[in-house]
Amino acid sequence: MGVLPSNYYDFFGIEHRLDLDLRDLERRFYALSRQYHPDRFTLKSAEEQQTALDATAILNDGYRTLRDPLARAEYLLKENGFDIGEQGSKNVPPELLEEVFELNMALEELRAGDESARAGLEEARAKFIAMRDGIDAELKAKFAEYDGSRDRKVLAEVRGILNRRRYVWNLVNEVEKELAGAAA
């Protein structure tokens, strides 16, 4: 089989872009699966079997990463030397400080058994979900901007937006868990 690229974009034979045509990606995934899947090598030598296994693992890991816009963006950032550790999304984005403060208050009240906090939390959840949708639109625009310009400055912005999105998403999960837990 020769030496296979371990970079996901290269394995799929596509340009290193942030915005991808998912149908094209799927077509390539199927074609490469037909080529490398271990099922095609069960009666071959142990060496060929191992190569098939390794190749398909890269293929599947790559497909999982590239078809998801967030995972894809993180992958491309890492590839370009950006650090995308968890830490970035642990710091409260400054523009959210006030909302987060109020949310934490409400969460604590609900935990203490104050049911009146529920309505406020439901509202907060709706707000954060809307916020996430806004962030997604923002990301999409940045993706296009980067693909057109290949400007590292844009990548830095993408990283900032990704951190904010992850932060907001963690909040939504937290609220949902709390609401479900309190209901049970």
Next chain:
Amino acid sequence: MTPVQIDFGKSERVVGIDLGTTNSLVAYLDAAGHPAVIPGADGDKLVPSVVTLTRKGDIVVGNKARAALIDEPDRTVYSIKRLMGRGVADVQEELKLFPFRIAEGSESVIRVQLGESTFTPPEVSAFILKQLKKNAETFLGEPVSKAVITVPAYFNDAQRQATKDAGRIAGLEVLRLVNEPTAAALAYGLDKRREGIIAVYDLGGGTFDISILKLHEGIFEVLATNGDTHLGGDDIDNRLIQIALEDIHSEWGKDISHYGDAVQTLRRAVIEAKERLSFAPATNIELNYKGKHYQREIARELFEKLIADIVDRTLGPCRACIKDAGVAVEQIDEVVLVGGSTRIPMVRNAVETLFRAKPHTDLNPDEVVALGAAVQAGILSGSIENQLLLDVTPLSLGIETMGGVVSKLIHRNSTIPASATETFTTAVDGQRNVLIHVLQGEREMVKDNRSLARFDLKDIDPLPAGMARIEVRFLIDANGILNVTARDARTGKEQSVEIKPSYGLTDEQVEAMISESIDRAEEDFAARQAAEARVEADRILAAVDKAKQNDAYLELSEDERREITRALNELLVVYHGDDHLLIRSKIEQLNNATMKLAENMINTAVTGALKGTKI
């Protein structure tokens, strides 16, 4: 009379096996490329997954063993699949409902008592597999050593490993473990040549699986799977048995729940009643035991009340599966029903309501998994080229981190093979070992997940704390089984890893069981081959005997007659030996020696016939 020549060298036949909780089947691809189930010697395609150890010390499997459930309950075991890959602590609940006799001293590996002997669940399963292997060999007339075996999609790593071990112990090279619903989809898809999104709902004897797949140009891509490895017809049976036992207790004033034979007789009666209820509005449960009689009518309405929560328990996993597949219910084109328990009308209705689609029931729900396994066997051996199965791992894989929290490395429903790489380091100066605890499950805390194994990275170069860099690769292969490799990232050297599985057998234990059973299997197979050759020999010996009375024999030259006598004696000399090839070669020799005689006989017969019809 020429014996069929068998080429023992290059047989690449791969069979497909459905190793079920209640019934097991073996299937193959026929000459036309269609999957077909292979019947046993008794003509039955379903081999009940029941094993008994006779008082003479023989292992008996299938329908005959089923009879022993009642006569020899202490020497007989059913539903062994429920114990595969599990520890003693896991099965305590199970033990209240199933008459498994767990041997003393079972710890990480359970041992089941049959009479005076004990066996691990993989060994018991291996007996079933051996029976299927034998059925296939008899039917196909050639040795079978490679197989695809199906497992519930929701089986975890230990349960899969145990199944693979069972295959090895049975003398089978397990080329692939395939998920049962996926196998069913393969058989279904091949049959219908459909495109689109399908759901497979599989409720069998002991396990429940739901899988959602996308079918596109011969690719079967599993989008998501979910299930419960301890939910099935067995649970319904236990419920009915419980009720009958209570009835009997109050009617007879006697608790018979500790009499193995009584409970097994009742169990049989309950299962038959349950199965009738799928087609009749009401039926009777009847028991005759030691001159006493019990009878109770049960209407479908009551039955449905009794099992409503069991049916309900399948719906949660269905909803989760739809969500994980990322599809809307409306996008699912068809639901395929698999497993004997989907014959229950209430189950069908529940599925229809949830999926808002009429379930597809054209295929025989008992056979479709085995047929699919045969299709996958065809794919692996290269006889089916256009189809390809892309399956997923049912459970997330993670490692233990500080505070007993699990850090997920590979998420559930990831297409397999899938991998993740993590770098580990040391905490103390000069530390030589790092222990990694790997878990499976969806929960956040270690204690709520299934411990899979501990991997000990050994002989790490002694360095100041935090300096070592050990890169560990976690790889889930196409069977859904985890492989771990490690290397020292500084030197690039392979790092040795010692695996301590939390459940199941070590490699050494499996090896020991294999050599024990292979010896026996080879003997078995050789003995059978010789027996078959002897049957062939009997046939030709009888024919020659008869031919000697014929006039044609006298017409032979002396040399020709001597040649026949010699070949005859040589065959008789090897007849009782166990070398089937030698017997066959002597048959061939006798066959050649009598060629002329056979010709003469035909001519004589023809002349005789002509004479007779002459006007």
